[in-house]
Amino acid sequence: MKETISPRMTVNLGQLKLKNPVMTASGTFGYGEEYAGYIDLNKLGAIVVKGLSLKPRLGNPPPRIMETTGGMLNAVGLQNIGVDAFIEEKLPFLRKYAVAVIANIYGETYDEYKKVAKILSSAKGVHALEVNISCPNVKNGGVIFGSDPKIAARVTRTVKDETSLPVIVKLTPNVTDIAVIAEAVEKAGADAISLINTLTGMAIDLKTRKPHLRNITGGLSGPAIKPIALRMVWEVVQRVSVPVIGIGGIMTAQDALEFLILGAQAVQIGTANFINPHATMEIIEGIKDYLTVNKIKDVNDIIGTFRP
Amino acid sequence: MKETISPRMTVNLGQLKLKNPVMTASGTFGYGEEYAGYIDLNKLGAIVVKGLSLKPRLGNPPPRIMETTGGMLNAVGLQNIGVDAFIEEKLPFLRKYAVAVIANIYGETYDEYKKVAKILSSAKGVHALEVNISCPNVKNGGVIFGSDPKIAARVTRTVKDETSLPVIVKLTPNVTDIAVIAEAVEKAGADAISLINTLTGMAIDLKTRKPHLRNITGGLSGPAIKPIALRMVWEVVQRVSVPVIGIGGIMTAQDALEFLILGAQAVQIGTANFINPHATMEIIEGIKDYLTVNKIKDVNDIIGTFRP
Amino acid sequence: MAGKIYIGEISKNEEIQEDCFLMKVKVAASFENPLPGQFVMIRIAGLNDPFLSRPISIYSFSCGENFCLIELLYRVVGKGTQIMAGLIEGSQVEIHGPLGNGFEISDVRENIVFIAGGIGIAPLSLLVENLHRRFPSSLMTLYSGAQRASSVVGLDRPQKICHDVNVCTDDGSMGEKNLVTQVFQKDMKKFSPANTSIYACGPREMLISLAKILSKSKFSCQVSLEERMACGTGACAGCAVAIKYEQGISCYKRVCADGPVFNLADIIWEY
Amino acid sequence: MAGKIYIGEISKNEEIQEDCFLMKVKVAASFENPLPGQFVMIRIAGLNDPFLSRPISIYSFSCGENFCLIELLYRVVGKGTQIMAGLIEGSQVEIHGPLGNGFEISDVRENIVFIAGGIGIAPLSLLVENLHRRFPSSLMTLYSGAQRASSVVGLDRPQKICHDVNVCTDDGSMGEKNLVTQVFQKDMKKFSPANTSIYACGPREMLISLAKILSKSKFSCQVSLEERMACGTGACAGCAVAIKYEQGISCYKRVCADGPVFNLADIIWEY
């Protein structure tokens, strides 16, 4: 009798253990509720919630999104209910599930990062923090935190000092050398690194000669950016030893496997959720199928098996 | 009787006058011959030829290209016949046409840029130089010339010192702040700035766990990158006063018009040629139609009319 | 409230008016019976161009034992609808729905008024049919405006039901030469604010002028809004509309998940 | 030598063997009569997914007064061919061609040998038909290999013409259980190097082993190569193949514009 053993799917991100390497990307999965009617949230590797700030944020005026070839631009403006309302109104729902919840946080000053991190660290049901450093530092002439290794490192340390939760730092791709930033945040204590956030882009309405987005520029996501994300993950995995989470344009299990093979310990699924609410489940199943067909017993055995 | 006057299409790039703002992008139009059977080269604003180096270059081993969503990666490795063979074998063909010919040049050292610029400056039938600074500086640990404002400025000066031809400097998008580079090359004497070159990307073959490109990484082009190109052109036109040439993912007249509206004086069509050899002609006609329908008599009247 | 994703097969897709298409899509019989005002997100099965699904109201719906038939009435305005228009019979599309909240149907009133601008007739047509199961034709008045005769579309069903049908066009090529909101305004005094339900759908400018017309009245009016969408399920926060909030402050609601039907009076048009 | 771009309409697209499709495309009558070995670049009309056109050999071609019919025989191996396989009758495709250089046809010889691996039969089939206008069947020998019986495809036409047809499969489920190159090798002594033309098309590994087999002989062999393509016209330099150059040095040629047919002996396989 032939027995097929389901491949082992658990992966470790430092202290954080995940059922499988497939997580949702921040800002693309709400606080989990929107997709609970489509998929079993328990089956996810982790849920990364929408970016949280100290105070609620209204977000940008519409239009906020625009389709582009193979992708989309968004300038939602980090609309969110604020960290307190999140804990009160959204966490109880998420606690009903046996899934790792990662709070994506951001601030406009070091102090905001610090406070948000502190508040979330004592909230029951938050398993890790993901620090979004793709936002402008208002005290520093608006330079993006994540575009300077020193500033990126300081944000990382600021958050680390406030929490005992694992800290994932999420990098922006709008930089000359992403590996330098990765090294800096690793040195500053990041437990894991996720990349990439969106690339800054723009779209123009020919009829009105105005930008399609009220905010003028927005973040480009979707399969259009996958080649750039893969390249950046490759640059980073060669230079850091903390676990790396691959993000950018992942639509299928094949896409996810490409990131794992390169050396990412896990992946995040963003824009794909919009187009197919079952995307995460299909990707998990697809990875399992690939492992089974290729007689690989443990997903960890394919991580980093890229042969350049 | 109603008279329709064809709109004025000529634009100036400093001293360089173009029939219309539509040029071909380097590396995507060979030396003109390949498309002469498809379109009337006389109708182009300009032809930018394949990147030329001092000595012939074999290029990279295959596979050299890979499709991605809404784009493609290439690692042709700047294969070219060298500047001497270009002048001897290819220029005579191009001289038969009444079209501006722009030689795209690159080098691995300042000295190579200098020599190539010098040789081309005395060649009959070359109307301008476009300096590709998206290549590694071998003497400088392989850092990309175009990723550092000082190095970019020095290449610009090196070329300017050797030629009386208009010098266009072509920027790489793989940088944190492209406007800083643009300002540096403007200060160093660039007569015009073109952008963007390709974004560095990667693709992985799941079956072999090897890169799809023999060179591992390649340059991403096509409509996937258009939003990024638009954003960068917008950043640059606000900061320099020399003419800017918009490049990146232009497939249609609408796309081209978006760049012109943002403030680009001209555009280059790259990957679109591969998919539709008539792309440049359709774009020229489409711009004319747009102007006619909107009763605009001169293409210059739409340049920079963006209303953010 | 989550929709489901179906692979649908196009059984018909024809231009019934200038730039206006009627698409019939066969989906599995399990497709949930939609409420008037609900919509689907549609895209070509398996392709990434266009990348995002497009929101289209359910214009008509019927269900047999083996499959359901969804009818979509749409105008070609850009790339996505252009590509939809090019799909031939037998082509497969992904249909995600039904999505959003339908129109709220209040109890019997003296009058039910429908105001449609152009393709805005699409969700109202289903609403008319639906309301007719409970209310007599005599209560129903339809105002429908279009640019010109050749763009008048989707009236077949509602005009069979509504006892009073007022068609107008911008150029007078059909019906009165006037804006639909103005035709309605002239009639307004016929209706009693407390006992009339108004349902409207149409271009932004039409809804803004309707809001002005109604601003000093006590009429309640539900409108179906349009905004660019990515997810259609409330996850991306892309389809924002500014809404007046209880204490005088405003916030952004999601057209897809909090709408697409809103009370006209709650909408903030300038921000 | 430039091809032209046509909008073609698919009149048939069916799976004739496991994962193997025959597509018939109607194009305008002005389509240039293709040479055997030439190919077209094909993509879905008006869509950017897949983004690049795919090169496919012309398997058969006929022309009437009003239109020409291009037949393409293709195997589904990845995304592009998968999407091609899903196109239904009536769908529109962009067809760019004919492109590349055909096989060189030398004067009468004693023997003409065709060696096809899998779908490599496609360009050879047209070649067989074409050569048959000038040369008798008796000169023609076909070696055709496939993985298994269910993947043997495209033999209908050439086997009617060639007087000697040798089919083999990797698993022996049809014909001899052997590699096609080895079946040919066993017969090699039957042919005289000076008076035999060999034409081959198939997977890289097959061509490499054929090159080894022929390396010490004086046979001349033309092969049709495959490489990923972007432009198909020689402009992008993407489809490189390393070729031995006169003075012992090598260079990269373009499969699309300098080929796809090359002399087997000139190809450098390892670099």
Ligand SMILES: Cc1cc2nc3c(=O)[nH]c(=O)nc-3n(C[C@H](O)[C@H](O)[C@H](O)COP(=O)(O)OP(=O)(O)OC[C@H]3O[C@@H](n4cnc5c(N)ncnc54)[C@H](O)[C@@H]3O)c2cc1C
């Ligand atoms: C809930 C809902 C129901 C709808 N029902 C119908 C319907 O039944 N029939 C119908 O014809 N249309 C309907 N629409 C509008 C339809 O979604 C858009 O016309 C379509 O998405 C435009 O796509 P496109 O690619 O052709 O145009 P694009 O090229 O994307 O845009 C063309 C123009 O349309 C605008 N536009 C783009 N998307 C939308 C959008 N979602 N809403 C409003 N304007 C948009 C753009 O800003 C631009 O000015 C509905 C929209 C919503 C939100």
Ligand SMILES: Cc1cc2nc3c(=O)[nH]c(=O)nc-3n(C[C@H](O)[C@H](O)[C@H](O)COP(=O)(O)OP(=O)(O)OC[C@H]3O[C@@H](n4cnc5c(N)ncnc54)[C@H](O)[C@@H]3O)c2cc1C
């Ligand atoms: C001149 C020429 C004529 C051809 N004629 C035919 C034909 O008549 N019938 C037929 O079935 N196929 C033919 N091919 C091969 C065909 O072009 C590829 O199978 C097709 O492009 C694969 O596209 P895909 O998106 O399905 O596969 P992808 O997902 O792009 O790739 C799947 C696999 O095929 C390989 N591949 C991709 N493109 C090519 C290519 N152009 N050549 C070789 N391998 C490739 C990839 O490396 C990968 O291993 C021809 C190729 C050339 C260059």
Ligand SMILES: Cc1cc2nc3c(=O)[nH]c(=O)nc-3n(C[C@H](O)[C@H](O)[C@H](O)COP(=O)(O)O)c2cc1C
């Ligand atoms: C609508 C939208 C909202 C997003 N919001 C956030 C956010 O709040 N915080 C964050 O770190 N990233 C945010 N992102 C970035 C995604 O998490 C992800 O990094 C990016 O979209 C690339 O992945 P994808 O191509 O799979 O979407 C957002 C992306 C989208 C499309």
Ligand SMILES: Cc1cc2nc3c(=O)[nH]c(=O)nc-3n(C[C@H](O)[C@H](O)[C@H](O)COP(=O)(O)O)c2cc1C
């Ligand atoms: C195959 C290929 C070869 C290229 N070669 C060059 C080159 O030699 N020199 C250069 O400056 N840019 C080169 N480029 C970049 C293009 O000129 C252009 O900047 C880029 O492709 C973006 O435009 P597109 O999206 O319209 O293709 C090349 C691009 C491609 C696709």
Ligand code: FES
């Ligand atoms: S479309 Fe995503 S929230 Fe409405």
Ligand code: FES
């Ligand atoms: S495919 Fe472009 S040169 Fe051959």
